[in-house]
Amino acid sequence: MRLLFSLYGTRAGGLLLALLLSCMTLAAGVALFGVSGWFLTGAALATSAMTFNLFGPSAMVRGFSFLRIVSRYGERLSGHATTFKILSDIRVRIFSRLIPLVPLKAAAHRTGDFVARLTADVETLDMMFLQVVAPIATAILGALGLSLLLWLVLPEALPVVLIGFGLTTLLLPGLIVLAGRRSGAETVRTAADLRIAVLDGIDGHADLVTLGAVDGARHSVDKAVALVRKARLRQSWRIAFGPAFVVLGTGATAIATLFVGLPVLEQGRVSGPVLVGALLAVMAVFEVAGPILRGAGKLGAASAAAGRVQSLVDMRPAIVDPAKPVRVPPAGNITFEKVGFTYGRDASILTGLDLTLHPGERIAIIGESGSGKSTLLGLLLRLVDVDTGRICIGGVDIRAMRQADLHAHIGLLSQDAPVFIGTIRDNLRIADPAADDATLHAALVKARLDGFVRSLSQGLDTWLGESGETLSAGQARRLCLARTLLSPAPVLLLDEPTAGLDRPTEAEFLADLLAVTTGRTLILATHAAIPHGAVDRVYRLEDGALTLED
Incomplete structure (x- = not known):
């Protein structure tokens, strides 16, 4: 007791x-x-x-x-x-x-x-x-x-x-x-x-x-x-x-x-x-x-x-904060240096992976399911630690930073990002509890959902039900995007953000997504076709390593 x-x-x-x-x-x-x-x-x-x-x-x-x-x-x-x-x-x-x-x-x-x-x-x-x-x-x-x-x-x-x-x-x-x-x-x-x-x-x-x-x-x-x-x-x-x-x-x-x-x-x-x-x-x-x-x-x-x-x-988590944490540099390159990671004893996911991402750059990572795209993003968020090598922001190993500071620096829109039971306002304010209505509507405009919300009789106070059951798949995804955009994080990770959408909705959503994230460092992990010129580089993740696509 x-x-x-x-x-x-x-x-x-x-x-x-x-x-x-x-x-x-x-x-x-x-x-x-x-x-x-x-x-x-x-x-x-x-x-x-x-x-x-x-x-x-x-x-x-x-x-x-x-x-x-x-x-x-x-x-x-x-x-x-x-x-x-x-x-x-x-x-x-x-x-x-x-x-x-x-x-x-x-x-x-x-x-x-x-x-x-x-x-x-x-x-x-x-x-x-x-x-x-x-x-x-x-x-x-x-x-x-x-x-x-x-x-x-x-x-x-x-x-x-x-x-x-x-x-x-x-x-x-x-x-x-x-x-x-x-x-x-x-x-x-x-x-x-x-x-x-x-x-x-x-x-x-x-x-x-x-x-x-x-x-x-x-x-x-x-x-x-x-x-x-x-x-x-x-x-x-x-x-x-x-x-x-x-x-x-x-x-x-x-x-x-x-x-x-x-x-x-x-x-x-x-x-x-x-x-x-x-x-x-x-x-x-x-x-x-x-x-x-x-x-x-x-x-x-x-x-x-x-x-x-x-x-x-x-139960003690495997990921703990350092005794004397270092502040996250406000700007600086994100680097993966000889990163290796293995699930269990034999399931090697990443082997000697190298990647350098400059501030404001936008890259896409493609690859088959199970190739390690989500794992790579999870390592950057320090949901798990690398087995070998290191990941740095501005030359500082992320293991030297507080997890809360790291997560404030990096925003994530995952493929299973949830719509929580509550109102539209409740869901958006998870990212910024102090946001006023004007800020919320600005985020909805970027996510191309503002018109729909304003058409509702209760607007931001509309009750969404459990898991957003009153929204279509595309609307739910756009609401999650608006919530992510409310975060002031300078780095955004997008993990299969179009999962579950049909092809036309996927293309439309991806085009909007890339447009409204301009100015932030972006890593997009996706199966979807990337519009030409939408990102600076496209990498393929295969056999635990990244190769640059033409």
């Missing part, structure tokens, strides 16, 4: 407020039950043998009832609000780790496993504070308060109450946690396997249909579903035992309290109303045991999920 408690520290204010209100709710509930028992018993006895002041106790009952309602509402409001913020913090922390890890594939996880860790595992942690941490802390404080009350009015019952309360709220949940660790871990593992199977089936649907392997993939999903169901049923059985244990522990403790208290009543050392009030107060404090026992049934799964998330957070 190291991950959770490190995050709890950053939200300590909200969590302490929720804990305080939880204790207040429990105290108000105990006081309400105790006063009610004292009040009702005293009133009943007053009708036959004694007088009883009804106004004070009735006012206390109303006051404690109101306090309990207000504090419970406040506890739910503050606790859930803080929990949602913690979940957001977890996701931000995970994404901040995934950004350097995913391009390298160094984490050795499939896409489905990443998705499982970002969704199911994080969601498993959502109620840890409200169902485990806060109830246990409240139970401890509640036990102290109840002990003080019993010490004052019925000290003989103090040992049996503490034993019964401890067994119900600490020992039994602990046993449930120990018994459920294996099933909890199994629940998390099978849920992750199911997501992997589903996402693999979606990603590879075309290949599965072509190869006639759909039935096999469906069988894998069905098998994963069955395992998830089995694991969750085991976990549900343990969670279901929680209320039964609460009733059993409450009843047993109440009987023991009554057994100890009746002789004290007979001796006249405590009155009947006080004994009844103390008995109901003891029963009321067990209210906190319910959430603890329910949380204990889920703690095994939460622990396993936290472990999976923590392992991702702890």
